[in-house]
Amino acid sequence: MDPNVDLEDLGSQQLPDGQTLPIPPVILAELGNEPGKPTVCFYGHLDVQPATQADGWLTDPYTLTEVDGKLYGRGATDNKGPVLAWINAMSAFRALEEDLPVNIKVIIEGMEEAGSVALEELVKREKDRFFSSVDYIVISDNLWLSQRRPALIYGTRGNSYFTVEVTCRDQDFHSGTFGGILHEPMADLVALLGSLTDSAGHILIPGIYDDVAPLTEEEKELYGAIDLDLEEYRNSSRVKKFLFNTKEEILMHLWRYPSLSIHGIEGAFDEPGTKTVIPGRVIGKFSIRLVPHMNTSVVEKQVQQHLQYIFSQRNSSNQMDVSMVLGLHPWIADIKDHQYLAAKRAIKTVFGTEPDMIRDGSTIPIAKIFQDIIQKSVLMLPLGAVDDGEHSQNEKINRWNYIEGSKLFAAFFLEVAQLHE
Amino acid sequence: MDPNVDLEDLGSQQLPDGQTLPIPPVILAELGNEPGKPTVCFYGHLDVQPATQADGWLTDPYTLTEVDGKLYGRGATDNKGPVLAWINAMSAFRALEEDLPVNIKVIIEGMEEAGSVALEELVKREKDRFFSSVDYIVISDNLWLSQRRPALIYGTRGNSYFTVEVTCRDQDFHSGTFGGILHEPMADLVALLGSLTDSAGHILIPGIYDDVAPLTEEEKELYGAIDLDLEEYRNSSRVKKFLFNTKEEILMHLWRYPSLSIHGIEGAFDEPGTKTVIPGRVIGKFSIRLVPHMNTSVVEKQVQQHLQYIFSQRNSSNQMDVSMVLGLHPWIADIKDHQYLAAKRAIKTVFGTEPDMIRDGSTIPIAKIFQDIIQKSVLMLPLGAVDDGEHSQNEKINRWNYIEGSKLFAAFFLEVAQLHE
Numbered sequence: 001m002d003p004n005v006d007l008e009d010l011g012s013q014q015l016p017d018g019q020t021l022p023i024p025p026v027i028l029a030e031l032g033n034e035p036g037k038p039t040v041c042f043y044g045h046l047d048v049q050p051a052t053q054a055d056g057w058l059t060d061p062y063t064l065t066e067v068d069g070k071l072y073g074r075g076a077t078d079n080k081g082p083v084l085a086w087i088n089a090m091s092a093f094r095a096l097e098e099d100l101p102v103n104i105k106v107i108i109e110g111m112e113e114a115g116s117v118a119l120e121e122l123v124k125r126e127k128d129r130f131f132s133s134v135d136y137i138v139i140s141d142n143l144w145l146s147q148r149r150p151a152l153i154y155g156t157r158g159n160s161y162f163t164v165e166v167t168c169r170d171q172d173f174h175s176g177t178f179g180g181i182l183h184e185p186m187a188d189l190v191a192l193l194g195s196l197t198d199s200a201g202h203i204l205i206p207g208i209y210d211d212v213a214p215l216t217e218e219e220k221e222l223y224g225a226i227d228l229d230l231e232e233y234r235n236s237s238r239v240k241k242f243l244f245n246t247k248e249e250i251l252m253h254l255w256r257y258p259s260l261s262i263h264g265i266e267g268a269f270d271e272p273g274t275k276t277v278i279p280g281r282v283i284g285k286f287s288i289r290l291v292p293h294m295n296t297s298v299v300e301k302q303v304q305q306h307l308q309y310i311f312s313q314r315n316s317s318n319q320m321d322v323s324m325v326l327g328l329h330p331w332i333a334d335i336k337d338h339q340y341l342a343a344k345r346a347i348k349t350v351f352g353t354e355p356d357m358i359r360d361g362s363t364i365p366i367a368k369i370f371q372d373i374i375q376k377s378v379l380m381l382p383l384g385a386v387d388d389g390e391h392s393q394n395e396k397i398n399r400w401n402y403i404e405g406s407k408l409f410a411a412f413f414l415e416v417a418q419l420h421e
Numbered sequence: 422m423d424p425n426v427d428l429e430d431l432g433s434q435q436l437p438d439g440q441t442l443p444i445p446p447v448i449l450a451e452l453g454n455e456p457g458k459p460t461v462c463f464y465g466h467l468d469v470q471p472a473t474q475a476d477g478w479l480t481d482p483y484t485l486t487e488v489d490g491k492l493y494g495r496g497a498t499d500n501k502g503p504v505l506a507w508i509n510a511m512s513a514f515r516a517l518e519e520d521l522p523v524n525i526k527v528i529i530e531g532m533e534e535a536g537s538v539a540l541e542e543l544v545k546r547e548k549d550r551f552f553s554s555v556d557y558i559v560i561s562d563n564l565w566l567s568q569r570r571p572a573l574i575y576g577t578r579g580n581s582y583f584t585v586e587v588t589c590r591d592q593d594f595h596s597g598t599f600g601g602i603l604h605e606p607m608a609d610l611v612a613l614l615g616s617l618t619d620s621a622g623h624i625l626i627p628g629i630y631d632d633v634a635p636l637t638e639e640e641k642e643l644y645g646a647i648d649l650d651l652e653e654y655r656n657s658s659r660v661k662k663f664l665f666n667t668k669e670e671i672l673m674h675l676w677r678y679p680s681l682s683i684h685g686i687e688g689a690f691d692e693p694g695t696k697t698v699i700p701g702r703v704i705g706k707f708s709i710r711l712v713p714h715m716n717t718s719v720v721e722k723q724v725q726q727h728l729q730y731i732f733s734q735r736n737s738s739n740q741m742d743v744s745m746v747l748g749l750h751p752w753i754a755d756i757k758d759h760q761y762l763a764a765k766r767a768i769k770t771v772f773g774t775e776p777d778m779i780r781d782g783s784t785i786p787i788a789k790i791f792q793d794i795i796q797k798s799v800l801m802l803p804l805g806a807v808d809d810g811e812h813s814q815n816e817k818i819n820r821w822n823y824i825e826g827s828k829l830f831a832a833f834f835l836e837v838a839q840l841h842e
Contacts (some may be wrong), residue, residue, distance in 0.1 A: 161695050169659045174579065177781020178623060180673050180680030181663045187528045187618055187683060192808050197608055199735035201601065203685065213609050238590045241738035242602045250602050259601030262608060264690030270685065271705060274747055276708055276783075278682045285690060287697055291599050314620035317662035326695060362597020362697075381697035 003031040008126075010111075014033040023118050024110030028130050030105040031298035032092060038340075038420035040413070041105040042132040043366060045141070049391045056393040062199045070396040078390035081397040082405065083108060087411035090400040101417035105134055112141070114368055123140045123373050136339040136416060137370045140405075142382040143390065146227045146357050150408070152340060153380035154312075154333040155255065155359035156367055158290035160299045161198035161326035164192055164307055165283045168318045173278035183316040185282045186268055187411035192320070193262050193284050201243050201253075203288070203304040205243035205258045208299065212257065213292045219256070221298050222357045255359035258294060262286045288324070289361060296327030331368040332359075337377040338419045345419075346411035350404055383408070426450040427549075431532075431539040444539055445531030449551050452511060453524040455472035459761075459841035462526040462555040465788060466533035470812045477814040491817040501803050502818040502824065503561035504529060510830035522838035526555055531571040533562070539785055542601070544794050552795045557760040557837060560788060561826075563803040564811065565602035566779050567648045571768045571829070573761060574801035576676060576780035577788055579711035581720045582747035585613055585728055586704045588740045596701035604737040606703045609690060614683050614705050614742070617729045620788070622664045622674075624681045624709070626727040629720065632691035633678065634713045640677070643778045651841040676780035679715060683707045696727040708747070708781065718747030749805055752789040753780075759840040767832035804829070 010023040024047070051061035054277050062263040064073040071081070086106070093100045107130075111117045114163065123131065144151040166185040175380040197203055229246050251318040253259065269275045288299060304322050311320045333340065335357060347355045360380075367378050383405030389395045431444035445468070454697040470484035472495040485494040507527070532538045536568075544552065544590070565572040587606040594603065598602045604632050646822075651668050653688055665671050674680065690696045709720060717732040732741045754761065756778060768776045789798050804826030810816045 035689070074735065101829060121671075153485070159597070159697065161697070168661075171659070174783065175680070175682040175708060175780070176580070176683070177675070178658070179682045179782065180674035180678060181662065181665060183620075183622070183662070183664060184682055186685070187620070187622075190611050190615045191609045193607075199604075199612065199737060200606070201603070201605070201608070209640060237599070238592070239603065239738075240589075243604060244602060248744055253601035254598070259596070261596040261600045261605055261697070262492065262689075263596070263696055263698050263826060264607070264612060264700065265695060266691055268683075268691070269685030270686075270691035274584070274706065275684055276580065276682070277684050279685065285695065287695075289597060289598060316620060317660075360597070361600065362711075 001235040003029055004024070004329060005029040013117055020027060025120055026110070027106065027108040028169055029106040030130075032100050032103065033133070034103060036118050037101065037103050038135040038416055039133045040085050040104060040136045040138060040416060041107065041131070043139045043141075043370070044086065044106070044108045045079045045110065045136060046075070046080070046083065046108060047110045047113050048080075049113055051395075053394070058394055061395075066399065069399045071402060072394055072396045073364045073401055074191070074395055077384035077388035077397040078217070078395065079112070079141050081284045083253070085383055085402060087404040089413065091404070092410050093413075101415065102413045105130065117413055119285040119366065120369050123369055125218070127373055131374045134374060135420065137374065137376055137378045139341070139372050139378065139380045140366075141361055141364070141382045142369070142380055143153060143386050143388055144382055145356050145386055147385045147387060149353060149354070150351050151358045151360055151382060152335070152343055152347075153360055154335045154340065154383060155292070156297035156364045157255070157258075158294070158328045159287050159298065159305070159363040160288040160290060160296050160324055160328075162303055163283050163285055163323050163325055164189065165281065165321045166192070167281040169196050169280045171333070172280045175276045176276050178278055180279060183318050184278050185318055186279055188311065188314060188318055188320070189265065189282050189284045191314060191379035192263060192307055192310055193286065196262070196286060197260050197307070201259065203258060205302050207302050208258065208288070211294045211298065213413070215252070215256070220248070223251050225354070226251060226356045226358060249285045254361040256291050257291045258288060258291050263271050264302060286326050290328075291329050292328045292332045294330065296324070296329060300324040300327065328363050328365050329368050331364070331378070333378055337379070339377055339379045339416055342415035342419050343379055343381050343412055346408055348413045350408045381408070381412070423567065424450055424452040426656070431543060431544060434538055445533070447540070447543055448529040448545070451525065451551075453521055454554070455524060458524050459553045459556045459837060460524040460526060461557045461559060461837060462528065462552070463507050464558060464560045464623060464659045464791070465507065465527070465529045466500045466531065467504065467529060467675060468531045468534050469499070469501075470534055471515055472814070472816075476664040479815055482816075486578070487820065490820045491803055492823060493815055493817045497816050498564070498805035498818040499560050500533070500810035502823050506823060506827040507561070507830050508803055509827035510834065512542040513827070513831050514834075521834065523559070523834045524554070525812045526551065532639065536813065538829070541720065541790050541794070542785065543789060548794055555795060555797055556841065558791045558799045559760070560785075560799065560801050561804055562785070563781055563808050564802055564805045564809055565803055566777050566807055568806045570774060571772050572779045572803060573756070573764055573768075574779055574781055574803060576713070576755045576760065577752045577785045578676070578679075578780075578782050579715070579717065579749045579751035579789070580708050580747060580784040581711060581724070581749075582706070582708040583747050584704050584706055584744050584779050585747055586702065586742045588702040590701045596697045596699050599699055604701060604739050605699050606739055607743070609732065609735060609737050609739055610705050612735060613728055613731055614707065616727070617683070617707060618681050622680065626627075626723050628723050629679065629709070630714055632719065636673070636714065641669075644672050646838045647672060650799055658779060663751055675782040676834055678714050679712050680710045681707060690833060694758045699758065707825045710784070711751045713751050714826055715751065717750060720744040721748065738763070743834045749784050749786050751787050752785070752799070758800070759801045760798055762838055763840045764800055764833055764837035765803050767829055770832045771829045792794050802833070804831070
């Protein structure tokens with residue numbers, strides 16, 4: 001049985017500076033095509049975040065270096081280690097001359113860290129070809145919540161990113177010669193941004209919580225079982241005090257409730273020192289992390305209406321413009337899906353424990369893209385430990401995680417084949 | 422009678438990059454020292470703002486060029502033209518072989534545009550020597566409020582510049598992995614800044630208006646007489662609508678009432694594009710233009726107390742620090758001083774009209790420095806028209822203003838000598 005491997009051309013992209021560059025091709029591979037077996041598709045990526053030794057790496061970031069059972073190198077955990085572990089699992093069956101219990105498909109891209117440019121178009125194009133026989137999609141591009149206990153990830157938050165621009169004129173003013181007679185754009189903007197949340201982090205936009213999925217008893221129980229030492233978490237985050245005091249509240253507000261963060265202001269005085277300027281045009285930036293079953297277009301309307309109302313109350317002569325510049329839906333899986341049960345059983349076999357059932361508070365668009373376009377179950381099955389340092393200096397994957405992770409994927413093939421029947 | 426001219430060494434200054442540069446010396450000159458005559462001291466500066474033709478100059482900024490009765494060149498109105506006019510006025514008496522009716526002192530610096538570095542120390546040092554015999558100080562470093570009608574300036578606003586820093590930790594957070602469980606510094610800061618003014622520009626800091634000088638009938642009448650076309654002013658400012666609708670209200674809120682402007686935020690996301698960051702430490706910057714009889718140390722206390730109160734209401738676990746990084750007092754002259762009456766009479770003689778009695782909403786520290794240290798009357802007697810474009814491209818002084826201004830200074834010498842007796 002030989003694999004079939006294709007390189008899919010994705011065309012080229014134009015950079016902001018006008019330069020045109022080819023997009024790295026996507027690898028589409030398949031191994032086995034037997035009608036009786038389920039087809040499992042693995043998604044991975046081989047591109048990495050930038051790294052130079054000068055950033056504070058203790059080893060050459062581009063030479064994999066083992067120190068005390070840790071394999072250091074850029075991409076070790078994000079995402080080359082998991083890709084190799086998947087290949088190891090497939091190879092194991094061949095080495096043992098055993099029949100693979102599943103048909104395998106693999107999609108590997110080289111643009112994940114740059115926003116998976118053109119991937120959605122490719123998935124749409126291949127929906128009825130490469131993906132037509134796929135039953136399950138597996139992504140292994142996150143981390144566990146702990147150092148030793150494996151996890152399954154069943155949801156990620158979406159994100160609606162907004163700009164709110166307030167303009168008096170295109171030029172700045174001198175605060176000595178104009179201070180006192182203007183509707184100052186910064187005063188308007190600060191009031192608008194200040195109307196978004198209360199001091200307890202609760203979002204004040206009317207209706208924003210209407211579509212948030214109610215908390216069931218079943219879901220509630222998941223949080224209690226999770227392995228998280230709150231005090232250790234707080235210390236390693238270097239935060240004096242969180243908004244909430246219990247593990248359950250903390251996790252729920254990171255995963256299953258929306259949050260609103262103000263990122264900054266463009267166009268005002270942002271440098272060190274003093275400058276007596278009245279900025280003439282300022283752009284506030286904030287975003288809302290969305291959870292099931294919030295919808296980006298409903299959220300956009302709610303934010304627009306709220307800010308229009310607050311602005312109208314000010315009787316300002318300035319102009320206000322609100323835009324949603326990014327709208328990414330949340331993703332949630334049904335943890336009763338066959339492949340979630342299969343993954344749990346595989347974890348039990350390899351690690352001898354139940355997994356933490358967790359979500360990820362940040363936004364990983366590919367899960368939702370696969371779910372929406374291919375309409376099959378997506379599983380996030382991470383291999384790396386919480387301290388792997390993805391995107392940071394001295395990124396690593398533990399030798400133990402890498403080897404047990406390879407076993408986990410092989411065990412998963414067996415379990416998913418069994419449950420699929 | 423020969424002038425006595427000295428160059429006063431001011432030592433050297435260290436630039437932010439560590440470089441040490443000598444400060445240009447200050448010229449201290451005197452002409453005449455007769456006990457029966459009043460001594461008038463003129464302050465001027467010869468340094469200028471940067472200028473290159475590429476900024477949009479229609480002529481070489483460093484070659485004085487006359488076009489249609491306008492003398493274009495960097496420094497033409499700020500402040501070389503007025504300095505020359507003063508010299509012209511002195512020269513006129515010599516050319517006519519007439520006795521100067523006043524003793525003259527002149528102080529000319531070369532660091533005004535850089536904040537008059539070391540000038541205050543010099544004035545203190547020379548208080549009982551060079552300045553001991555001075556009766557009146559004249560500054561001609563502003564502009565009229567109109568194109569044709571001369572003005573006397575009798576006040577400038579002070580400035581208290583504040584930073585308010587809110588810190589959760591020294592590093593930023595990712596809004597996906599921390600959004601929802603933090604007291605976010607930007608939310609605190611936006612609430613703090615939003616508590617400073619209402620939407621009508623009124624300052625909400627308790628007690629801030631307590632020391633503002635009450636408006637007298639006499640002062641009120643000054644505003645009505647001033648030559649200002651509000652519609653033209655609004656159009657040339659390119660502002661859709663001011664906070665007030667009458668000339669009197671506009672001028673009072675620029676000159677005799679305090680104003681508060683928010684300048685910007687340091688440490689947040691300030692670039693174009695989107696970034697999903699929760700800034701860990703942010704510094705808000707705002708300043709209050711002060712008017713008689715507000716005091717910087719009282720204002721500092723009021724701002725501190727107000728922000729502490731607002732912050733305490735939020736129960737935030739972040740750290741807040743408020744600092745007044747600059748405190749400059751307002752300056753106001755007694756317009757019944759001899760030299761104000763002398764200047765009015767001189768204007769009547771040369772221009773055939775009463776002057777606009779105006780103030781300047783911005784802060785000119787030297788007037789207050791002279792008033793406080795030498796304790797003599799300070800007069801601001803501008804020569805340039807409102808459209809001279811100081812600090813801008815195509816700065817100019819009108820030939821007419823320059824010549825009539827020279828006459829005005831000579832007439833002022835005669836009037837001040839007469840009133841002083």
